[in-house]
Amino acid sequence: MGFGPHIERHEMTPGELNITTETLDEMLIVRPTGEVDLGCATLLQENLATALAGTTNKLIIDLVGVPYMDSSGVATLVEAMQVARRNNINLLLCNMQDRVRSIFEIARLDTVFVIVDDIDAARGV
Amino acid sequence: MSMSEPQLQIKLLSDPQLLGPVRGIVKASAEKAGFDADSASHLCLAVDEGLANIIRHGYESDHEQPIWMSIWFEADDQPGLTIHIEDEAQQVDPSTIRSRDLEEVRPGGLGVHLIQEIMDECSWEKRGDKGMILKLRKRLPGNLTGCGSSGPDDGDGIER
Numbered sequence: 537m538g539f540g541p542h543i544e545r546h547e548m549t550p551g552e553l554n555i556t557t558e559t560l561d562e563m564l565i566v567r568p569t570g571e572v573d574l575g576c577a578t579l580l581q582e583n584l585a586t587a588l589a590g591t592t593n594k595l596i597i598d599l600v601g602v603p604y605m606d607s608s609g610v611a612t613l614v615e616a617m618q619v620a621r622r623n624n625i626n627l628l629l630c631n632m633q634d635r636v637r638s639i640f641e642i643a644r645l646d647t648v649f650v651i652v653d654d655i656d657a658a659r660g661v
Numbered sequence: 662m663s664m665s666e667p668q669l670q671i672k673l674l675s676d677p678q679l680l681g682p683v684r685g686i687v688k689a690s691a692e693k694a695g696f697d698a699d700s701a702s703h704l705c706l707a708v709d710e711g712l713a714n715i716i717r718h719g720y721e722s723d724h725e726q727p728i729w730m731s732i733w734f735e736a737d738d739q740p741g742l743t744i745h746i747e748d749e750a751q752q753v754d755p756s757t758i759r760s761r762d763l764e765e766v767r768p769g770g771l772g773v774h775l776i777q778e779i780m781d782e783c784s785w786e787k788r789g790d791k792g793m794i795l796k797l798r799k800r801l802p803g804n805l806t807g808c809g810s811s812g813p814d815d816g817d818g819i820e821r
Contacts, residue, residue, distance in 0.1 A: 552681070571684075574713040575677035604684070604702065606709045607775055611768035618767075635702045642778045643771050644763045 552576050554601075555583045563658065564591040569601030572609030580609065584616040591625060596658045600631035610643055617649060626650075628658045667731035667745070675716045675748075676724040680709055683730065687744070694734050694742045695801050704742065704799055707779040710772035711746045711795045719750025719793065726750065741781070741800035749792040755785040 553570035566587050568580055587595055597613065599605075613629070620627035629651045632640070640646040652658050669690060673679050684705040691701035712728065720726040726749065733743040760777060761770035776783050782798035 552678075571681060573677065573680045573684075573709060574716065575680055604705070606680075606706060606713065607769075607771040608713060610771060614766060615768040635699065638699070638703070639706065639775070642775055645766070648766050 553579055555580065557583065557587055560655070561659070563594045563596055563655075565596045565598050565655065567598040567601065571604040572602055572612075573604070573606045574608040577608035577612045581612045581615065584612065585619075588616060588619050588623065588625060592623075594626040594628070594658070594661075595620060596628045596630055596655065598631050598655065599629060599633065599636060602636055603633055605636050605639055607639075607643070610639060610645065613649070614645065626661065628652055628661055630654050630658050664733065664743075667733050669732040669734075670729065672727060672729050674724060675720045675726040675728055677713070677716055680712060683712065684709060686730075687732075690732050690734070691742060691799075695740065696742070696799070700799075703779045704744075707776045707783075707797060707799075708744060708746065710775050711797070714772050715746065715748045715750060715793075715795075719748050739800050741798065744797040746795040746797070747788055747792060749788075752787050752791070752793060753785075755787065755793075758785050 553568055553572060553576040555566065555568045558565040558567065564587055566583060568583075570576070572580055584595075584597070595616075597616070602609075617627050619625075627650070629649050631654055632651055637646065637651070640649070640651075650661060652661055669686070671683075671686065673683065687705045687708045688701050691704045692698070696704065708730070712730075715728055716722060716724070729745075729747040731745045731747075735741050735743060758773060760774035763774065776795075776797070779799075780797045781800050782796070784796045786794045786796065788794045
């Protein structure tokens with residue numbers, strides 16, 4: 537691997553949810569782009585399972601490209617968080633848009649996850 | 662209560678891939694009714710959760726079954742939106758549909774809670790002898806006053 541970030545592109549679904557995985561320093565960053573609902577939560581679940589199996593340190597889920605998420609997406613993140621905790625992996629959410637954050641607040645999960653502003657903030661956690 | 666014909670009515674199949682297009686319709690309807698963008702997004706979420714519950718639990722992920730959504734734009738002394746979502750899935754006792762205990766952090770079971778928190782009124786009823794009707798109502802201005810109790814029931818129920 538060179539000095540730059542290593543980015544892998546996994547299964548793509550045009551017009552729906554795209555997911556990239558990037559290794560930056562010792563952090564693994566999963567970056568979904570699109571609306572997360574029942575129709576595509578399984579795709580996110582699969583990508584997160586792969587990411588969790590491939591890291592022992594820190595997993596960041598960058599939600600900068602997610603303008604909408606329903607309870608299927610939230611459940612997927614809760615499941616990933618539980619797997620991470622069992623395996624002593626530091627799982628962080630970052631770049632959460634306000635409307636997605638409001639769903640976490642309504643579900644009272646905003647204090648359960650570690651949510652940071654951006655990737656730079658995640659480095660120090 | 663007798664209701665006039667809905668101004669907008671669609672039939673869709675119980676296919677999760679249709680949730681996005683339906684959200685587009687609900688968002689446009691909410692904005693036409695006068696809701697701001699944040700409230701429109703919450704309305705989309707409530708409808709999305711209602712449809713997802715029907716697809717996952719009512720039709721047990723059979724993606725070929727019918728769902729009907731009707732929308733009334735209400736401009737009387739309590740302007741807002743009324744949305745009914747009907748299915749032909751197996752009927753359940755409406756009193757058993759509930760949110761789960763939010764203190765217990767685990768995947769799933771959040772849909773009913775989200776619907777109750779977002780909508781001013783929400784109820785599940787049996788639809789004749791086949792299927793269920795989810796009745797949703799949101800008044801302008803869109804305050805998230807919620808339509809249900811803040812906590813779950815203690816008794817047995819169906820967490821959705």
